[in-house]
Amino acid sequence: MNLTEKKIFWQKLCELSDKGALTYAEGETVAPYTTFKIGGKADLIIKVLSRDALAEIVGAAQRENVKFCVIGNGSNVLFPDEQYDGAVIVTTGINSCLVDGNRIIADCGYSFTSLAVQAQKAGLTGLEFAYGIPGSVGGAVYMNAGAYDGEISFVVKKTFYYDSVNDMLGCFEGDENHFGYRESVYQERDGLIILGAEFLLEKGDKDAISEKMQGFMNARREKQPLEYPSAGSTFKRAPGHYTGKLIQDAGMKGYSVGGAQVSEKHAGFVINKGGATSSDVKELVSRVKKAVLQSSGVSIECEIRIIE
Ligand SMILES: Cc1cc2nc3c(=O)[nH]c(=O)nc-3n(C[C@H](O)[C@H](O)[C@H](O)COP(=O)(O)OP(=O)(O)OC[C@H]3O[C@@H](n4cnc5c(N)ncnc54)[C@H](O)[C@@H]3O)c2cc1C
Structure with missing residues (x-):
């Protein structure tokens, strides 16, 4: 164009x-x-x-x-x-963050991990799970990011948006965000752009918060293939199942297409072992889905957003 x-x-x-x-x-x-x-x-x-x-x-x-x-x-x-x-x-250049009592207001491009650090410094609990998620506030709201029994929907009070279809600014409070498992209103409607979010947290003990965050980070380092480029968990959790186990049971752990591989460390991650193309990843994802369906009868869905 x-x-x-x-x-x-x-x-x-x-x-x-x-x-x-x-x-x-x-x-x-x-x-x-x-x-x-x-x-x-x-x-x-x-x-x-x-x-x-x-x-x-x-x-x-x-x-x-x-x-x-x-x-x-x-x-x-x-x-x-x-x-x-x-x-x-x-958006990563739009990155201010303000702590005001129990509230934190952050721009869409602010690092989600830095948000957890700001909360800890202010003695606020609720965002420990965000430590180590390598996204921005906007991306985390869009995906309703979560880990270790925490997720964005538990701590977000408001999200601020620009509606490009109707050329207007607005904000969604609570249920209006339509948060579900890795879902939000921002995936339902075209043209909604997240500008920032307001988080409401509770007072906590700084040392205890810090310890929890370190524990989560250690668990990530131990279990996830952080030494390779990836987009995190490739598939959504299928209700009642651990997706990594389904993939492993289907014999796909370590399986490769071109430079893309199902991680040998964590079968839930597709990694770029070197020179992987988008087509390699898409083909690998499709073969993994097929193998899991054949071996367990469970249909797994991709969590990664495929941009066309
Ligand atoms: C090593 C690793 C570990 C991970 N661990 C986790 C985890 O534990 N839990 C988890 O939930 N996720 C995890 N992820 C996935 C990812 O970090 C999260 O989904 C994160 O919230 C995405 O944020 P982002 O800024 O990178 O979004 P992007 O990848 O940049 O975008 C994701 C989607 O959000 C949309 N989007 C982004 N910003 C805006 C905006 N301002 N307005 C409108 N739409 C927007 C994009 O168009 C896209 O569709 C992990 C990823 C990696 C690589």
């Missing part, structure tokens, strides 16, 4: 760039913006530096039918090997 022909969008891009509210590059590779280290070039990669700039550039893209994809830390996405014919909008 020649984006310079999209006049309103291009003008907005240049205006925001001149103001220092974003930077952009044409034809850059997406892979470095993802933890999988996979993905071809994108027509445009835009790094936004403020909530306003994010809303403005997404609004302009929506108005002129420019394809776009907003990402945080790229730790739960798989981009195609082919050129992404639109704008990849990266």
Whole structure:
């Protein structure tokens, strides 16, 4: 897509760039913006530096039918090997965080792990589970990220959004977020962009919080293949089952397609052993699903967001 022909969008891009509210590059590779280290070039990669700039550039893209994809830390996405014919909008430059009593208000691009650290420093409990999840606040809200019996829905009070379809700002409180297992309202409706979130926590003992966080981090290091690029657990938990065990029982632990492999350390993770392509991962995922269905009769679903 020649984006310079999209006049309103291009003008907005240049205006925001001149103001220092974003930077952009044409034809850059997406892979470095993802933890999988996979993905071809994108027509445009835009790094936004403020909530306003994010809303403005997404609004302009929506108005002129420019394809776009907003990402945080790229730790739960798989981009195609082919050129992404639109704008990849990266939010990690929008990263302020404010602690106010029992509340923390954080921008969409703020690191989820740093959020846990801020909570610990303020003697607030409830976000220990976030320590070690390599995402942004926006990505964590979108995915309702969780671990070790904690999840974002337990601690989020409000999420702030820009609705690019109706060109309006808003916020969802509590149930309006439609949180489910790795689900949120943001997956249900097109064009909703998360700008930030407010968390409500409880007072706790700083040392006890810190100890819990360290325990979780140690468990991650021990059980997860953190030495290889990945997008975390590739599949959702099937009700009543451990997905890693289903995959192992299907004989797929260590199975490879090209550079993609079902981790030998944790069968729930597909890792990039070196030079994996998006097609390798997709083919591997499809073979694993088939093998699990054949061996146990359980249908497993992909947790990673496949970007087309
Ligand atoms: C080693 C490893 C361990 C992991 N462990 C866990 C774990 O324990 N628990 C867990 O839940 N996840 C885990 N993950 C997955 C991932 O870290 C989480 O899903 C995380 O919340 C994704 O955040 P992100 O910023 O990287 O999102 P991205 O990967 O950048 O995006 C994920 C999705 O959210 C959308 N999105 C992102 N930001 C916005 C925004 N501002 N507005 C609208 N949409 C947005 C994207 O379009 C995409 O569809 C792990 C990943 C890795 C690599």
